[in-house]
Amino acid sequence: MLEVQHLHKVYPNxxxxxxxxxxxxxxxxxxxxxxxxxSGKSTLLRCINRLIDPTAGKILxxxxxxxxxxxxxxxxxxxxxxxxxxxxxxxxxxxxxTNVLAGRLGYAxxxxxxxxxxxxxxxxxxxxxxxxVGIADKAASRxxxxxxxxxxRVGIARALMQEPKLILADEPVASLxxxxxHSILQYLEQLNREEKITVICSLxxxxxxxxxxTRVVALKDGQVVFTGLPxxxxxxxxxxxxxxxxxxxxxxxxxx
Amino acid sequence: xxxxLASLFLPGLGQFLAGRRxxxxxxxxxxxxxxxxxxxxxxxxxxxxxxxxTFKGNPANWRWLIVPTLLWLWNIWDxxxxxxxxxxxxxxxxxxxxxxxxxxxIDLEALAKNFDRAxxxxxxxxxxxxxxxxxxxxxxxxxxxxxxxxxxxxxxxTLVGTSLSLSAGCASVGETLTLTAGGLWPDSxxxxxxxxxxxxxxxxxxxxxxxxxITRTDSTGRLATRFVVPKAIPPGIDPNLPQNQRLxxxxxxxxxxxxxxxxxxxxxxxxxxxxxxALMATTLGTLxxxxxxxxxxxxxxxxxxxxxxxxxxxxxxxxxVRSIESLIIAIVFVVIVGLGPFAGMLALALHTIAALAKLxxxxxxxxxxxxIEAIRATGATWLQVARYGVVPQIVPPFTAFTIYRWDINVRxxxxxxxxxxxxxxxxxxxxxxxxDFRAVSASFIAILVVxxxxxxxxxxxxxxxx
Numbered sequence: 001m002l003e004v005q006h007l008h009k010v011y012p013n014x015x016x017x018x019x020x021x022x023x024x025x026x027x028x029x030x031x032x033x034x035x036x037x038x039s040g041k042s043t044l045l046r047c048i049n050r051l052i053d054p055t056a057g058k059i060l061x062x063x064x065x066x067x068x069x070x071x072x073x074x075x076x077x078x079x080x081x082x083x084x085x086x087x088x089x090x091x092x093x094x095x096x097x098t099n100v101l102a103g104r105l106g107y108a109x110x111x112x113x114x115x116x117x118x119x120x121x122x123x124x125x126x127x128x129x130x131x132x133v134g135i136a137d138k139a140a141s142r143x144x145x146x147x148x149x150x151x152x153r154v155g156i157a158r159a160l161m162q163e164p165k166l167i168l169a170d171e172p173v174a175s176l177x178x179x180x181x182h183s184i185l186q187y188l189e190q191l192n193r194e195e196k197i198t199v200i201c202s203l204x205x206x207x208x209x210x211x212x213x214t215r216v217v218a219l220k221d222g223q224v225v226f227t228g229l230p231x232x233x234x235x236x237x238x239x240x241x242x243x244x245x246x247x248x249x250x251x252x253x254x255x256x
Numbered sequence: 257x258x259x260x261l262a263s264l265f266l267p268g269l270g271q272f273l274a275g276r277r278x279x280x281x282x283x284x285x286x287x288x289x290x291x292x293x294x295x296x297x298x299x300x301x302x303x304x305x306x307x308x309x310t311f312k313g314n315p316a317n318w319r320w321l322i323v324p325t326l327l328w329l330w331n332i333w334d335x336x337x338x339x340x341x342x343x344x345x346x347x348x349x350x351x352x353x354x355x356x357x358x359x360x361x362i363d364l365e366a367l368a369k370n371f372d373r374a375x376x377x378x379x380x381x382x383x384x385x386x387x388x389x390x391x392x393x394x395x396x397x398x399x400x401x402x403x404x405x406x407x408x409x410x411x412x413x414t415l416v417g418t419s420l421s422l423s424a425g426c427a428s429v430g431e432t433l434t435l436t437a438g439g440l441w442p443d444s445x446x447x448x449x450x451x452x453x454x455x456x457x458x459x460x461x462x463x464x465x466x467x468x469x470i471t472r473t474d475s476t477g478r479l480a481t482r483f484v485v486p487k488a489i490p491p492g493i494d495p496n497l498p499q500n501q502r503l504x505x506x507x508x509x510x511x512x513x514x515x516x517x518x519x520x521x522x523x524x525x526x527x528x529x530x531x532x533x534a535l536m537a538t539t540l541g542t543l544x545x546x547x548x549x550x551x552x553x554x555x556x557x558x559x560x561x562x563x564x565x566x567x568x569x570x571x572x573x574x575x576x577v578r579s580i581e582s583l584i585i586a587i588v589f590v591v592i593v594g595l596g597p598f599a600g601m602l603a604l605a606l607h608t609i610a611a612l613a614k615l616x617x618x619x620x621x622x623x624x625x626x627x628i629e630a631i632r633a634t635g636a637t638w639l640q641v642a643r644y645g646v647v648p649q650i651v652p653p654f655t656a657f658t659i660y661r662w663d664i665n666v667r668x669x670x671x672x673x674x675x676x677x678x679x680x681x682x683x684x685x686x687x688x689x690x691x692d693f694r695a696v697s698a699s700f701i702a703i704l705v706v707x708x709x710x711x712x713x714x715x716x717x718x719x720x721x722x
Contacts, residue, residue: 051629078633078635079635091644092624092649113643
């Protein structure tokens with residue numbers, strides 16, 4: 001269980017990114033965070049695994065406060081939390097296999113991993129992860145030789161290497177076309193249902209939110225303006241979250 | 257009308273007052289430069305140092321005054337009502353080009369008339385001095401004194417089975433002496449070679465010809481010949497001071513096949529030295545450039561005012577060092593550490609540090625923060641983040657730039673020898689001064705081969721890395 005309590009984030013240049021954010025994520029949920037660009041979605045996700053240090057507040061992960069965890073403890077927490085990014089964040093010059101293996105760094109022998117030596121068991125684990133996302137044949141390719149959808153699948157395979165209890169997905173499909181968007185989100189949904197991995201995902205398109213979310217948190221100017229089921233977001237709520245001018249755009253469905 | 261009057265007194269003033277400031281300033285500037293140039297051109301050079309130059313101090317240059325005068329008139333016209341600028345621009349350009357032509361002392365006649373002089377250089381260059389026919393060589397010498405002192409040497413010498421003796425142990429320049437030799441190869445040619453007091457060798461010539469003195473031994477390996485004592489004292493040394501000099505007798509027998517000539521050996525030594533000193537300079541430069549490049553990367557140094565200040569200082573220093581030609585740095589190092597490849601290596605290394613640090617820092621500035629964030633998110637340690645997030649992004653471009661720099665350094669080190677920085681250039685400049693164009697051509701070929709090979713090699717490697 002993840003509890004976010006009174007979370008505040010002010011950047012050194014004075015930008016207020018999050019103000020008193022509170023919500024709870026139960027194990028096995030597919031929580032979707034929505035909100036305009038700049039509403040604090042990315043900052044919130046990065047506070048959870050402390051890629052960004054929050055200014056104030058607590059984040060309890062199974063009862064342990066992430067915000068005050070010492071370095072070693074923080075790394076043990078991070079390795080249980082997989083992360084998927086909008087821009088995939090692969091090392092472009094490295095092979096797909098190396099990128100996937102990097103997901104295992106939190107578990108690996110620190111010295112051997114620095115030499116680039118990986119035990120056969122880990123290599124097999126990486127191959128299985130790639131098979132799972134359907135690109136087993138691309139293991140030896142350079143990461144930048146892959147298409148956008150394939151790169152994001154490498155990103156998911158990297159997260160899988162962490163044997164995560166939680167996956168943070170920061171707009172994982174914003175750089176992809178609608179068909180690919182569904183295929184990527186279906187992988188996340190499958191992991192959520194079959195492996196009971198909790199997913200916290202930020203999304204732009206409301207139809208995707210309706211299709212995949214089990215619960216929704218809406219942010220506006222760094223504050224939570226809505227928490228509830230996706231069906232509860234009606235026209236009025238939508239205007240409240242996105243502003244009076246907003247018109248809903250659909251990503252389109254891959255299947256009927 | 258008032259503007260025209262203003263421009264009559266000061267060119268461009270009318271235009272300036274009318275708000276056409278650029279044209280006003282340009283007119284004033286161009287006319288001022290023209291007048292300055294004409295005055296400089298008609299003034300005779302101080303101390304006659306440039307007296308041989310027909311351009312400087314020639315009163316005929318006064319005729320150029322017509323151009324600024326016409327421009328002045330045009331300027332008044334233009335001040336009254338704006339005129340198209342094309343014709344005055346053409347007039348000014350004609351003046352600057354013709355004066356520039358004269359100042360450059362362009363002499364097409366010399367180019368055409370004396371072109372055959374180039375053949376003196378080009379002809380030997382078609383026979384590069386690298387390999388020579390293999391031959392057995394026999395050499396014997398005897399010492400004599402020119403001119404005579406009260407205690408001259410014996411005029412006879414015996415070594416490895418040969419014996420040489422002169423009719424006298426000393427002589428003056430122009431005297432004729434007799435050489436008798438024994439123990440040489442029978443029935444074969446022998447060449448007479450003179451060694452001057454400072455160690456230079458030159459073949460003795462038949463008096464009044466350019467034919468080298470060649471004599472033949474008899475069937476018992478003996479020879480007797482007369483020769484004229486040559487003038488071998490370099491200018492500036494008192495010719496009346498008795499000096500020991502040597503007469504060599506040389507024989508050679510072609511045995512078939514080829515071997516490296518003496519100059520060929522120096523070409524190989526020089527080119528090896530060049531590659532090695534370029535390699536050392538590149539390695540040393542890389543080692544220093546890596547840490548410096550981090551200080552010169554804006555994204556790493558913009559954290560606070562102190563680091564930003566360091567960034568500015570480091571960048572400025574790099575730009576200054578990079579703008580100094582490595583040839584000039586080499587001259588300084590030759591003064592410090594003496595002639596030789598070490599000075600050249602230091603000069604190239606310094607230049608390499610500045611050039612590579614800038615290129616590396618641009619790689620660091622262009623680094624993608626995304627993968628670093630992703631690796632941190634997996635629970636990796638700081639070192640693991642560096643190894644998996646940073647190193648793969650910077651090592652291939654760093655290596656590519658380093659190899660490219662080695663390629664540049666090989667080319668630069670051929671030139672750096674000209675100022676005493678070692679390598680093939682060091683030999684090359686001496687052969688040019690000695691007029692040994694066969695050796696010059698051999699070193700040109702060696703440089704060409706090495707530079708082309710480096711070029712192909714570095715292009716191949718860089719292709720794979722980027």
